[in-house]
Amino acid sequence: GGGGPAAADNLLDAIKGRGYVLVSTDPNYEPQSFLNTSGSRPGDTKCPADALTTAEMQGFDVDVAKAVGEALGVETCFATPSWDLITAGNWVDKWDLSVGSMTITTDRQKILDFSVPYYYTPAVIAVGSDATFTSLDDLAGQAVCAGAATTYETWLTGGDLGFPATSIYAQPPADVQVVSLETDQECAQAIAAGRTDFVGYVTSQTVVNANIAAGLPVKQLGSSVYSEDLAAAFDKSSTLDTTSLRAEVDKAITAMHGDGRLTDLSTNWFGEDLTQAPK
């Protein structure tokens, strides 16, 4: 794991001391973060053996993490724990922070600290491309899929998302049955494989666009149902103080908003600018 022997008493110093920052990201979340299977590990990397280097990963989140690392003046390395391990907190210093398109929610804020948002995504419902549904209401009583422990699942089950009412544009269809798979990608693939256990899935618009671009037989149903503020996250139970690190990361993200770097990355990966806060 990460962490390492820390003579320092705060995480920022520890990171600077060892020369790399260990960022957790989901390795199967195209286009935000996914493996670069043709990239090879540089020989001079400081990353620990079970972490990946910037050469082995790619995507929007990866580029943001890279920029954060550069701002801290250290190499960026990636840990790849499963998503629910990240959101569950209590990282026991296995990695330093998460840059993984995590939505800020009040529940998560109980165990994690968040940076300022670095982008905003609309959540949408997608259905099979030959489906005859025309609106959200048509989904009443149907089964709909979402990744486990995602905000999409929370929204579907009518739970408290824990963000401002102004960001929520629609209520879930009546009597919807929720099927939760390990990630949203599994939902898309189950539909592509012809499974009929559910008729659609909830995920970010960026994922649906990527699904369509990859040739999956799916389409977006209606417009976005809510918008999420996505940010880097830190473990509240970290044994090292994260205050100074959080401040540095906030500074870096704000700077990237300011000089248009985030906008560039967004257009590059999503084909649109998702870095402006929705009004």
Place this chain on the structure above:
Amino acid sequence: MPPIVKVSKLDKYFGRLHVLKSLSIKVESKEVICIIGRSGSGKSTLLRCINFLEEPSAGVIEVDGIKVEGGEKGGRHRQLVHDVRLKTGMVFQEFNLFPHMTVLDNVIEGPVTVKKMDRSKAVELGEMNLERVGLSQKRDEYPNRLSGGQKQRVAIARALAMEPRVMLFDEPTSALDPELIGEVLNVMKKLAKEGMTMLVVTHEMGFAKEVADRVVVMADGEIVEESSPAQLFARPKDPRTQALIDRYRSGGQ
């Protein structure tokens, strides 16, 4: 009267091993023949060829008028083999009782399943044969509750229940404790007295002397000597017979 069993020019190979070498032997009705010979001489194989537990490589087996050529195949052959098996009863060294059936079920299994006999008639027949081996009182026991000697007697009753023309015994007492041998030999003696035709592979010289009409000595897949027990034990002709008898003696018996 024609012989009950007639084996002519029987050859048997296991792979390249020539185990029976153009062997011929006749068993007349009501005759008791003991076969002796050292280990590996082919005694068991001869018995097993007679009821086709081993398919002969060549030669002719004739049992009670049914004539079967060795090394044949096909449905007709299978039918003939089946007929021969109904004429012969076999008793194994290791008993081979069916452990999942009671003693009585062991005995009536053949009549009911193979001969399609009425169950009640088969039970009657079975009880009669258990009586014959002195085990009526064990009819509802399972084999694992019996002593070795009792097991072997049930095995004899099972074979008898098929009403065979000839009984084949392959060392029926070799797996028994010395003190249990007697009860099995006594049943066999009784059968011999009743006029059953019997072919017995055995190491029990006492039994051979007392009961056999003829003793056949085998060595290396051939019959090397054949005569009445009195004559054979007193004046063996073949040196191999001599060696065999000496060996039993030096064994301390």
Place this chain on the structure above:
Amino acid sequence: MPPIVKVSKLDKYFGRLHVLKSLSIKVESKEVICIIGRSGSGKSTLLRCINFLEEPSAGVIEVDGIKVEGGEKGGRHRQLVHDVRLKTGMVFQEFNLFPHMTVLDNVIEGPVTVKKMDRSKAVELGEMNLERVGLSQKRDEYPNRLSGGQKQRVAIARALAMEPRVMLFDEPTSALDPELIGEVLNVMKKLAKEGMTMLVVTHEMGFAKEVADRVVVMADGEIVEESSPAQLFARPKDPRTQALIDRYRSGGQ
């Protein structure tokens, strides 16, 4: 000269089963004693109590001057038992050779591991004892390549290599094919001639008649008769001895 083995008032229980009943017996130096008796009479248990493979429930075992009380515990007792075992050699019905060692390694295992003998000296001793049982040429074989008779002879050599004062044989030929019995009995006869003190449980009446100085008859955990073989076989006193001898005879031998 004092007896080599002296068993006094030996009692042995298995659970509630009284297997040896206050049994006493002496074995003089160079004496060969055969023990006969029907199955379950306690013959093996007696032998196994003498070298403490079974712990006696009560009584005293004395071997070559070492006196051990039965039913004791603790370090001193363990030491005494160990000393007794060095004085006795045991040959089992089932050979119990060590399958993962060559014949020679089997024979030198005791001297090297237990007596801490020099390996080269042990090899010399081992070869000498293999010679004694006529198996020098098999020294580098593994046991599974040997016949039963050869195995038993190696087992005898293994026991001899510990240079025991008395050899205990528990039905050494019962697991052998009839034709292999002779070679083992011959080795035992040779040992007897060389003056080895021997205590032999056996069914081989011929051997008992020829070699034994005394035959001991056991029944129900007691010694019921004890005399020279000639006398015992000709005029058995105890009815149980008579029954035993009859049983062997009716076994067809």
Place this chain on the structure above:
Amino acid sequence: MHKGSGKVPLPFVSSAKGETPMSLSAAKRKTPSKSQSELIFEAQQRKERQFRSNVGLSWGLLLILLVFLFTGEKLNLGIKLIHLDWDFIRANIGFISSGVGVTFYLSILSIFLATLLALLAALGRLSIIPPIYALSTFYVSLIRGTPLFLQIFFFYLALPQVGINLSGLMAGVIALGLNYGAYMSEIFRAGLSSVGKGQREAAQAIGMTPTQTMTRIVLPQALRFAIPPTGNEFIAMTKDSALISATGFVHELMWRATKVGRAQFHSLEALIMAAVFYWMMTLVLSAVQSRIEARLSKGER
């Protein structure tokens, strides 16, 4: 899975054997002076009982230690113990425990399929017809050559593409059944070969046909032989059924545990609850199996 073959017999086995004759004979001679045999026998009994109760005691201590590990205490030794949120456990124990039935149901269906396939594969393995022999060995090799985890995903994703759209439960049952069938074919093969050549020969000798020999003599013995190991497989299956949770459609123990654990950030507590339920299921099933085994081995055979 204590099969009573160890040094310490299971309580119910030993009591059935030892006590009855004991009390009978004790009643007979109610004299103050017990025989030596009585005394020695009782000493042995006492020693065994003492061993058993000491083992029981140690088990108890180990259990307490295990629970203590989760009290969240800080030890002087600088070791921190694991803290569990007991409120979470109380709140969710009902939800998780209702997965026990589903797990059991799933396993029952799967073991039936597996038994059938295993028997067919074992018979195929004995066949002298090359395609049948090949099919049986191919099936066993392919299934045993790949992880169950992977097979479950595969059935979930691949079958719909050929137009077979099974419910999550059925896909799980098929995956588990196919997988265990391949492994269990060895059991049935062993069962068939446990029926010695002598049995077949005895049947032939009284004139039975090959079919009669198989159905009347070989199969009844082979199946009886196969019952205890099949019981073991069933117990193993209750645990492997946890993998079905990954497909998300079968709400068995593991699914429920991961589900509430993730949603409420208490994966550890949820997993521990599931572990306790699995362990209890296993202990109960093992005890049942021991009884069956004891009956089979004592009984008629």
Place this chain on the structure above:
Amino acid sequence: MHKGSGKVPLPFVSSAKGETPMSLSAAKRKTPSKSQSELIFEAQQRKERQFRSNVGLSWGLLLILLVFLFTGEKLNLGIKLIHLDWDFIRANIGFISSGVGVTFYLSILSIFLATLLALLAALGRLSIIPPIYALSTFYVSLIRGTPLFLQIFFFYLALPQVGINLSGLMAGVIALGLNYGAYMSEIFRAGLSSVGKGQREAAQAIGMTPTQTMTRIVLPQALRFAIPPTGNEFIAMTKDSALISATGFVHELMWRATKVGRAQFHSLEALIMAAVFYWMMTLVLSAVQSRIEARLSKGER
């Protein structure tokens, strides 16, 4: 896991046994008239060879059928076959295959730990000291009573809380090792009890102490007995190591397959690739094991 115990010996086994003496004796009598025994022997040989080659043929056909299933053809029967994206397969085969080494490494480390634990547990089970006996049975019962899948998560989540911070690989090795150790203790127990009472008694009779008896007589035989089943466990372990992927830190076969498959929406292709690699590993390891087994059973013993 074909252990060569079936009707058809593995090719290399049979050739080692059968061919050499055959050709030797054939060379000796190169006369036109072969003996009857020669003829019968050769007929048998021919029949066996023919059976083997027919089985091989059937296997080939089954493999082709399996591949055909994935061509995406539409059959007239109304059945659609599964379509695979071969470009994806070509692009990612290198990435996935590099997990074979990790899987193997993981399994090697785990089997060492498991063997050690299994031996200790088996010896503990034979102990007459109650706490040791209890510890051994407790360990086996607890581990065998809960799913491996759950244990892996548990070690990953729980150990750090007591201050033991292991790498993902080490947590995986410990979970696998502990799990297999509990199951394999049965193997070593069987190994120890395969060494008959007679062996111990023979050792005692020549004056060996209990320790000498154990180290010189019992253990060497027990370990040799345990080698083949341990080989089987190792093969099984290469597949169970797939479960380690779930924690996300060990980049073995299954992890690579699921990650790259999900990210690029080609899970099916990725899983099939992984399946092929697992199967190949299994076949190779099984062949190695057959050789070891053949040597052990033929060899000195």
